[in-house]
Amino acid sequence: MNVENITDLKIFVECAEAGNLTGAAEVLHITPAAASAGLKRLEAQLGVRLLERSTRTQRLTPEGEAYLGYAQRALALLAEGGAQVSESQRELRGAIRLAAPSDLTRRILLPWLDAFADAHPGVSLQLSVADTLHDLVRDTVDVAIRYGDLADSRLVAVKLADTARVLAASPAYLKKAGTPSHPRELSQHDCLSFEVAGRRHVSWTLGTAAGDTATVRTDGKRSVDDADIAHRWALEGRGIIFKSALDLAAHFKAGELKPVLPDWREPMPLNAVLPSNRFLPARVRALVDDLKARFAALG
Known part of the structure; x- marks a missing residue:
């Protein structure tokens, strides 16, 4: 199944984030009727209902919740690709969603992340600090810092330190x-x-x-x-x-x-865990390389 219209994908993502079709239409500068038609078209192509809608409320269906992370990542990759091939976009830009253990973040990572953000003003960091494990695809995490070997073969690990x-x-x-x-x-x-x-x-x-x-x-x-x-x-x-x-x-x-x-x-090796290294945004690769160099210097 191929999504035939990227705008339909954007309508779904914006609708899920805004909470209603009107909000999505405003963000995308289209009419609510066009937003509704685009969402219905996408659902027809997928063969599932993504949103349960009434006159007052809407909510994601289980299929919509599962699909949302993939849709967000697909749009982010398209934006990243455009930035990479455009000569006007030389500096790193965009958001990095990072998950890391609480103690490691407070005691070691935080000043390093601040230095990276200061060096790349076009990058925004969205940091999730917890000792629970994130589902990188479901939670749309770009990179997670984790101890130990990978249990999920779909993920990619870059070793930061042997500890x-x-x-x-x-x-x-x-x-x-x-x-x-x-x-x-x-x-x-x-x-x-x-x-x-x-x-x-x-x-x-x-x-x-x-x-x-x-x-x-x-x-x-x-x-x-x-x-x-x-x-x-x-x-x-x-x-x-x-x-x-x-x-x-x-x-x-x-x-x-x-x-x-x-x-x-x-x-207990320390790894940077990625959903994939096939379409790794330059900003994420730069952050992983920066952390790897800092851990090497730390010894």
């Missing part, structure tokens, strides 16, 4: 509770858990360079859905945290946190 989850606690906590000598002793400690990809991360798997492995189910008095709060609890001496070494490095250097069982860790 690992490591154990850490404050000197005050270790003085009070003692320092474990093996992962199995973690069950005797207050372990600070937080949600990873929507699930509470309480089963910790660690390994050594010699090939030893251990999986420990931890328990503690505190659990949270925001990794940054767990991080703060660790700094306050509330327990042991199992977290990316990238997030903890500055606190190790300052002596605010101490490595616990430093020979034990969980390798």
